[in-house]
Amino acid sequence: MENMPKQDDTPEPTTISFLNCIDLSTPDVQQSVSLLKQACLDCGFFYVTNHGISQEFMEEVFSQSKKFFELPLSEKMKVLRNEKHRGYTPVLDELLDPDNQIHVGDYKEGYYIGVEVPEDDPEADKPFYGPNVWPADGILPGWRQTMEKFHQQALGVARAVARIIALALDLEADFFDKPEMLGHPIAVMRLLHYAGQISDPSKGLYGAGAHSDYGLITLLATDNVYGLQICKDKDAQPQVWEFVAPLKGAFVVNLGDMLERWSNCIFKSTLHRVLGNGQERYSIAYFVEPSHECLVECLPTCKSEKNPPKFPPIKCEAYLSQRYKDTHADLKVYNKH
Structure with a gap:
């Protein structure tokens, strides 16, 4: 693991x-299931290695990402995110922890890329499609092709x-492969x-405020700069925050709120945040949710007489739309500038 970066003015x-x-190339599936189950019960975060995406390609994606963020702001604003959450999100666009980020949003900028659905496709009317x-x-040759390949x-x-x-939830291995889920x-x-x-938590200044992710799982690719912190017990007072060490070539995977609902809180989504320490940092988050419908x-394996369902059923589309609306600036604010 890399040494922690020293900053004189950062604790x-x-x-x-x-x-x-979790090594995705291992033939020992039971070991993977056991490690994953332990991680999901312990902290909801784990590494995935040997996942099949080459290190060279990962580095190319990061290089192309950096090229975009180095463009002048006027150029980036030409691709400002739309109501479908595609495109550029400026600094302070997102507010993930309003209780603690009293005056400002996250000190990060981003770029959303979703499943490509042509405008004349009936599916294109759905949120997030x-x-x-x-x-x-002409500005970033080959950029789109690189990002589409990584998305796939x-x-x-x-x-x-x-x-x-x-498998860790005692379901069939292909449970989430169904068309209405990850199909x-x-x-x-x-x-x-x-x-x-x-970042300065005492003043509510964060790279990304404390939050849990909304969906099923998130894959996170990071550079070697520390910043991601997790809180294993969100109900603890005071909350205890731990840094997650970057691991070269690996994805950091975490569970989202939707899986917590699905599993009746057997597997929990975990609070996490990003603290800036004065160094530039790049990462790529890949949020995975089931279909709109x-x-x-x-889940049948997660309920019993002693443990009845804790949440009412909800459609994925309705749940996600509300969560995005709650955390992003109204697009009208950009018309004023």
């Missing part, structure tokens, strides 16, 4: 959390992880850039 983290590591927003090819490959990794999760998913990739601001209701 050095006291705790680093080393996560369970439709054509993506792309920078002009990351979905393959997510499906492989979902099969292990299904036609809402899979959203988000390039992220933290420009080097120093999927009804998220307590």
Whole structure:
């Protein structure tokens, strides 16, 4: 593991959390299931290695992401996110922890890329579906092709992880492969850039405020700069935060709120946040949710007479739309500038 970066004006983290590591290339599926189950019960975060995306290609994706964020703001605003959550999100666009981020949002900028659905496709009317927003090819040649390829490959990794999760919940391995689930998913990739601001929790200043993810699972690829923190027990007072060590070539995977609902809180989504320490940081989050029509209701293996369902059934589309609306700035604010 890399050494923690030293910053004179940043308190050095006291705790680093080393996560369970799931090797997707191992033939020992039971070992993977056991490691994953332990991780999901312990902290809801784990590493995935040997996932099939080459290190060279990962580095190319990060290089292309950096090229976009280095463009002038006027150029980036030409691809400002639309109502379908495609395109550029400026610094402070997102507010993940309003109780603590009293005056400002997250000190990060991002770029959303979803499942590409042509405008004339009937599916394009659904939230989170439709054509993506792309920078002009003349400005970033080959950028779109690189991002589309990564989106496709990351979905393959997510499906492989979902099969292990299904086994860990005593379901058939292909439970999440059904058409209404990951057969036609809402899979959203988000390039992220933290420009080097120093976070100060005492003033409510964060790279990303404390939150749990909304969907099924999230795959996170990071550079070697520390920043991600997790809180294993969200109900503890005071909350204890631990850094997650970057692991070269691995995805950090975490469970979302939707899986917590599905599993009747057997597997929990975990609070996490990003603290800036004065260094630039890049990461790529890949959020995986089932299809719009999927009804998220307590899994048959996760309920009993003693443990009845804790949540009412809800359609994926309705749940996600509300969560995005709650955390993003109204697009009208950008018309004023």
